[in-house]
Amino acid sequence: MPLVRQWTVFDDCEILVWEIAETPEVLLKNVVAEAEEWEEFKTISHPQKQLEWLTGRYVMQLLVESKGLPYEGMVKDEHGKPHLRHRIAEISITHTVKYVGVTLHPTKPLGIDIERMADKLARVAPKFLSENEKLEVQMELPKLVTYWCAKEALYKLDGVRRLNFKNHIFVEPFGDSNAYGQGVVTFPEIPKQLHQLHRFWVEDFCGVVAI
Template sequence: MPLVHSENIAEVGRLLVWQLVETEEVLRKMLPSSADFEELSSISHPQKKREWMAGRIVLAQIVAEAGEVFKGTWKDEHGKPFLIDCPYPISLTHTHDYVAAVIHPTLSVGIDMEQKNDKLIRTARKYLNESELFEAKNSLSKLCMYWCGKEALYKLNGRNNVSFKDNIFVEIFNENSNLLQGTWRDSGREVRASLQVRWFGTYCLIVAV
């Protein structure tokens, strides 16, 4: 798994992006012993298996870079992942070609990665409000940034039963920007976060912190 990008996020956080090129057999040999093999056995789709295994390998790497030991993960009632015996917040994303993870010692984080695809146009009304639709103007780059930004905010806050269209917002931005601002509003709560944008070819990656 070639490392294609690494950087510090929010001063002391860490972001790693790996390109997924290995076969399932190779990935199995690389898996940390603390990975949840029972969860792995429940995945039947070959590509999903590769993505899951690559995600645990990347998590083990980024946790080691933070000076901790990767002992696996657990999920709360909303499905948000946490590290076992480590208080550092994490977030993970995987696509067909890339796997990325972010960790921070004190701040909640969220990450998402998506490839520019026509499906973003077909589904835009499901995740954008009217003003965001007007701003996007069917630009695949902007639609991809909106989607990744909202998904990253969703993962940062870690709550189910939330509408991307009605509860999660991204402020007006230029498609060449590498820093956006987003807000989550739900049940009287408001969470604001910076959205850091990185592009890898046709893939958009956004970290919310």
Template sequence: MPVRFQKECASGAHILVWESIEKEIQLMSELPSSILTDAELEKIITPRKKLEMLTSRVAIRHLANHLNISFDGVKKDEHGKPYLVNTKWEMSITHSKNFIGVIMHPHLPVGIDIEKPQTKMWRILPRLYSESEIKAVGDNLETLSVYWSAKEALYKLYGKRGVDFVENLRLHETTEGLMGEIIMPNYHKRHHILQEKIEDYILVWTV
């Protein structure tokens, strides 16, 4: 079974992590033609991207069915944020080499990211993190990966362009755990950052 992790959170969010193990022909057989048309698939140039797209739609459909949500496909808004067609449920998705992550909530915006900690993450440290965040990360690669994914998840939750990852997305260690803060002219809120380790990957989400 491709489902590697599934969770209903206290916040009301539902999370699914799907392992990418199925072949294209199998994925195609699981999706109605209305979900991904031939014209949409033809726009995807590389086989890897096509497989990623198909896998994500199958995973989203699986979670939607579990929640008794009618799945009519996924579109993107004017900011490039994906949304579920014909439903008010909020959604966010993440892709990695081996996994697809999906989070849904009936009415609150959500964000999710999954990454495998890699040493190349150190190269972008000064571009994405404040001095206090760099100090909090120290020399711990797993903490760096969590911070990386936390900022990605916050960005996806906010869902609009024009975000500076250093100035507008802040991370704070608190007695309640890691907190994320989005500081924009039209939006200023704090969000809990939650995580789960899945094999060599770290899944991070926020509501």
């Protein structure tokens, strides 16, 4: 069964994690998408990326319909952020080589990211961690992947492609076993924003939802 887990946090924030298992042939028969989405699909040349794209839309459809809402595909805004057609709810989507994660809230913007723990995160840490965050993380992989996913989720939540991970997005320290935390977004043109974070693990993959 490809469904890994479906659960609710922060009252109305629904999360679904799915293991990529279906073949492209099966997905192509079941995915609901409009013409512009299929045009986007045609630009993807790598078979694995095609599979992730198809699975992401299929799983988003499952999540939306599980909430009793009609699924009519997705559209992207001028910043490339995906939305449900007609904006009947707020969504976010992420995919890796093994898992797809989707999340939905009736009214609040949100973001989700899933990433596998990997040594490469230590190499790029100076580019996305502030000085205080580096002291907190100490190059420990579970913390590195948590901070990366949290910042990516907050970036997706903002959705305007103006934020710098190191200078504009900050993550409050997570306890090693804590599932919940806080993120802060600061930017010259907007008031300081505080957001709730939810962290989860699937094998050696870390996921974070920001709302």
